[in-house]
Amino acid sequence: MTRDLRMRWLTPALALLLAVGLTACNSFAPNTIFGAHSDFGHSIDLLTRKLLYMGVAVFILVEALLLYILVKFRDRDGNREARQFHGNSTLEIGWTLIPAVILAFIAVPTIKTIFETQAKAPPSSVQVEVIGHQWWWEFRYPQYGVVTANELYLPVGRTANFALMTKDVLHSFWAPQLNGKRDLISNHVNYLWFTPDSAYAWNGFCAEYCGTSHAYMRFKVFTVAPREFDAWVAHQKTNAVGSTPPATAMATDTGKASAATSATAAKGTTTPGNAKAPPAPAPTPVMNVSDTASATFPRSQLPRWVVPRTDPPATLTFDQSVTGDVTRGATLFKTAPCIACHTIRGVPTAAGIIGPNLTHVGSRTTIGGGLYPNELKFLQLWIKNAPAMKPGSLMPLFGKAEKGDTPGVYTDQQIADLAAYLSSLK
Amino acid sequence: MATAAIDTHDAHAGGEHPPTSTGLNNTKVAIWAFIGSECFFFASLISTYLIYRGRSPVGPFPHDTWKDPATGHVFKGILNIPITSVSTFVLLMSSLAMVLAHSAVVRGDRKSSKIWLAATAFLGATFLGFQAYEFTSFVHEGLTIHTNLFGSSFFVLTGFHGAHVTAGVIWLLTLLSIDMKRGLTPDEAINVDVCALYWHFVDVVWIAIFTLVYLIK
Amino acid sequence: MATTVSLPETPHREPTHKYESGVWSWLATTDHKRIGQLYLYTSLFWFIVGGIEAAIIRAQLYNPNSHLVTAQTYNELFTMHGTTMIFLVIMPLSAAFFNFLIPLQIGARDVAFPRLNAFSYWVFLFGGLFLNSSWFLHAAPNGGWFGYAPLTTRPFSPGLNIDFWVIGLQILGISSLAAGFNFITTIINMRAPGMHFMRMPIFSWMAFVTQFLIILAFPIITVALTFLMLDRFFGTNFYEIQAGADPLLWQHLFWLFGHPEVYILILPAFGLVSEVLPVFSRKPLFGYPVMVYSGILIATLGFGVWAHHMFAAGMGPIADAFFSITTMLIAIPTGVKIFNWLGTMWGGSLRFTTAMKFAIGLVALFTIGGISGVMHSSPPSDLQQTDSYFIVAHFHYVLFGGSMMGLFAGLYFYYPKITGRLLNEKLGNWHFWLTAIGMNLTFFPMHFLGLDGMPRRISSYDAGQGWESNNHLASYGAALIVLGTIFFAYNWFTSLRRGAVAGNDPWGGATLEWMIPSPPPDYNFATIPKVTSRYPLWDRKSPELTVNVPHDSQDEQKMDVKIGGQSTGTASAPSDTKLNAPHAHPSARQLGIMMPTPTTKPLIAAFALGTVFVGLIMHKNLPIMLTAAAIFVFSLYNWLLTPLEPEHH
Amino acid sequence: MAADQSHSTLSHDEKGNASPHEHTHPDWGTYKWVALILTLITALEVWIYYIPSFTKTKLFVPTLLTLSAVKFAIVVMFYMHLKYDAKLFRALFLGPLILAGFTIVGLLFLFGHLVIRG
């Protein structure tokens, strides 16, 4: 190889390789589509891998051939003779047929998987109605009479059948670690179903552009042991109002990471011996929630990528000296404008359906479409000025002296009371 | 002094058309390409109409009666087949007039060419009159573009067809006025031919609309 | 038959009319080469604009939870970036080549309808300005480049934003359609004697196929946009959810257009690369007929795959399976093209000019995008890919790695023909490598981002999702592309004055455009050449290259272009200073060639037509709309009733 | 290569000059018959529309479609003289028409309307 060539080709080519190589060495991928934790997730995974191998093979073939040609036939000294030919039918037929054969090899499993994943869901499935709103998720469990928002609970090992609908524009329901996505389409009901096979907490996203805060329309999925699911359901069915939060709510949850734990995934304390094996084979770490645990997913042990880290807008402040009072908040709420949009079961006046159901809002881990952790600080800011917390949010601002289309009505004290009340709704 | 050798067939001589590689007239090639394009235009409109057929939650409907639950008013199927059959016939006859106009221009028969061009335009305008009547009567009966999916897709489909007819009538009138002013020579028959192709295509679209929208229940 | 025309001693002459010089000569031009340059500069300008939008996107996404721009602005940025790159960059840049090259390649003096051609350009210019004027009203479109209903309907997007988008695209559609009919007619009817279809240069072929895609796909989006426009302005119900409308109608209509559209974006680039590779391999194109047929096949199949953009929409297993198979089938003719290009280079004598590098870049990079395309074509698998950054990676590989690379190859290749001077190869080398490395650094990580679950069109993402490092890389890559683009811009403008003089045929080209001076005189060919094979110039200059290529060997001497008694085919380049002067060659009149009269009528008609739409967006301002419509009709009559060429004899 | 020559139909004669084809157009005799047939078919269409017993059968829609397709074809072939004109025009028209037809059918299938009976 001449020096000249090295200068002109090798350096940039190596830089190119390096650039591409760099991108692959990032192994922390909590939302990866690979190794998905459900039955159909596995089928898709398998199929995707086939496609990927096919792709890599074709890629190597073409690029290697190209490189060979570039090196072999370069006109180094300026007097290379080109061999004159202008076609070759045999070759051309060959490279028509070979791709056709490769494609047949991926078409067959594709078709199989299409029909497998779009068959009818078993009648024993947990029915979940997923209703998209700009920009939050409503989850209804018609079999249980439970309505919640932005957080899904699913029993491991039981098929969950989602009926996907939207109140406004299109959205798309996607928890990459569990299964592929499906769109929510106005005047349509779409279906998607799969059976989660490991207990854990997963991120979900809206994957169809739906307007200003599309980026902030996230959700969480908690796949839990069936008994735990039942406990959760039973709790969700109660009226939260006036009931003291279950003592266990945040208490003694323990999680266990399975043997195959990777350092990145296991964030929970490992307390061996206290938990049963996961109900279905779990290819990657599974946080196993104990039978005695509360109906609430152990907030303290959530994997860190499931806990939102968004900072509230810097311009938004809250008087830190005030402390909220639950009873005052409860009284205020009964007649507050909130009731026009929010339902709290047990508060007869609060039956609005525009916003998320707040009956057990205190037991959720996030607010605002998975944008902020469900902590007093964020709740207060949210109530004070939701549109600032989340661009375009359809919940108006309530903080006095906050600027907006309509001026707010509540002082920080009142907001603190409301927030205290809401977070008491475990 | 220098010379250049130039084939005369390259110089555009005034009046006559520059010879082309296929021997076909440029404008005629273009109009056929345009008609091909229009196939997709009307295919999209017709598909939309058919897709939305029967999807409107509220009436009035094209063929079926509908009782407004709010007012109790009963709407009969709104399409008026006898009237539309007549207007369809008018449009078909305009196509006949059009071919006669073209053949008159080709023959250099200026008297007939003027008559038939005028007849075509007149029949086209008559068709438009029928359509205007139809639209206003629908509006009186309570169907507008706002009313329901049927109203929107019906008016827009037939409205676009009507707009094509209108453009055709204007085109025909332009040709007619040229013919009246200085006479269309057989050389210029191609201009009439191109207009005729457009005109017949608009007719052909109506044939499809008449069956798909009006007759099929 | 031949007439002998006497020429004065000196061919130089003074312009005789204001339309022949200065700004007017551009405003009134009907010359396909000038119109091509107008397209060229306009689309390069929009490339910078779309690129700046992309750069802001990359800056915003550099860090998680970034607040560089608001969510609203971000949404406007990606919508306008996508819309700009597709409708204001790649399509018109391809149109620049159609305009400049088709008549030269097929041996014509102009397009079939020169004034319609000018009209197309002015409408395009108006459309681009209209669309982007929204920035100044703080109402840039924000519905995404595929503008899904019902988000784009009035109830969910009450502002002017979507109005600009709907109307802007409608205007641009008119331009593309008009140009489509024009080029189809041109290619069918204006070919030089002897140039039957299977001798047509491959770029012209791909351009021909592209025009069919345009005239058949654009009516569909015209209808879809008309519905949206009527919904937004006149209260129809096409996408009105309350009235029972079906949002899938928009999706089907949009993608029925949208998929053919992506082949509208790539086929011209394929054509350019098919011109560049043979020249710098010193070999004829491998499998010319198959290259032609595969282009036709890709275009035809392209109409039967649209719903692969809707696999997540729940169409049911049968539809999914059908569209999956048809989509996969497209990989076959496309693969044939890739392999035929490899076959073209095989055994050749490769010269790595910048144009060649970009052409090879297309072969290498488009393949990557094509392969990820095939990965999307499997519906179950696509459910994990769609609307994620994996898709963003796919389409930038085909659009940037494919279309842009091909167009850059074309720019380096044809710059000398357009301007008379060569681009600087050293700067070109920098441009290529910075672009190629930057492009991979930007878009390759997006594959991983998508597979790691990052949705697209998100104005920001949360920290700790494992997306930071790949987003960093992507943003660095974008910076490299910006740098490369600066090299390109610098090269472009300095070479206009200082570049090496090109002469007729700087590369040893094979097709007719290399036979005439650079830049060509307004009439292109003093004598319309008679074509005897696919590679007319090689037949004459390097017959050894075409010995195996089928052609009739008689009459080759007819190829000569004689101007002033000299064969200009081998004549040296005109002297330096006069290079870009329009008067460097004998005038058409001196040669007795009738060329179309310059006229501003198309310009007036285009702006009047555009103004009708301006009236529409100004709350249906009837006085404006009616006045503009009247002016439009008047100028149209005025134009159509005026003969193309000056009255004479 | 064979493909090379097979496309010469549209090219030039030996002299390299294009010769405008002279097409035989149909005349008044044909036109009046065409008009008559079109009228009759239209009348037939409207007539069967008014036969309730027929409109209810499965044959109604196909019959109407066939009849209007025949009308369509007649106008295109004779009035638009595609039957007599250059092959190129046929390609320019039929190609898009067929594609558009497939598109309509495809869309109707996708929207569950393949059976057009409303």
Ligand code: HEA
């Ligand atoms: C230039 C534009 C261009 C081109 C040429 C292509 C080419 C292809 N595209 Fe792409 N596509 C886009 C632009 C383009 N695309 C854009 C812009 C979008 C996103 C739109 C949006 O949502 O905003 C998109 C989205 C898109 C989707 C939807 C994804 C989704 O949103 O879920 C799909 C799905 O099937 C797809 C598939 C394909 C396929 C199969 C090809 C094929 O034509 C590729 C064929 C080429 C090859 C395969 C490589 C060469 C072949 C060989 C070397 C032979 C051997 C190969 C094999 C056997 C595999 N594309």
Ligand code: HEA
């Ligand atoms: C041809 C089409 C094309 C091209 C060339 C590009 C080029 C680029 N694109 Fe684009 N892109 C699209 C078509 C294209 N894109 C489409 C269709 C979408 C989808 C939109 C949607 O979802 O609706 C999209 C979306 C898209 C996204 C996803 C946004 C999202 O989903 O949230 C991103 C993110 O990184 C991106 C980045 C880039 C970058 C960094 C480039 C770079 O390669 C840009 C490089 C260009 C420059 C850098 C030129 C600028 C030069 C300068 C600034 C130099 C300085 C000045 C002088 C010389 C005078 N693009």
Ligand code: CUA
């Ligand atoms: Cu909801 Cu995006």
Ligand SMILES: [Cu+2]
């Ligand atoms: Cu596509």
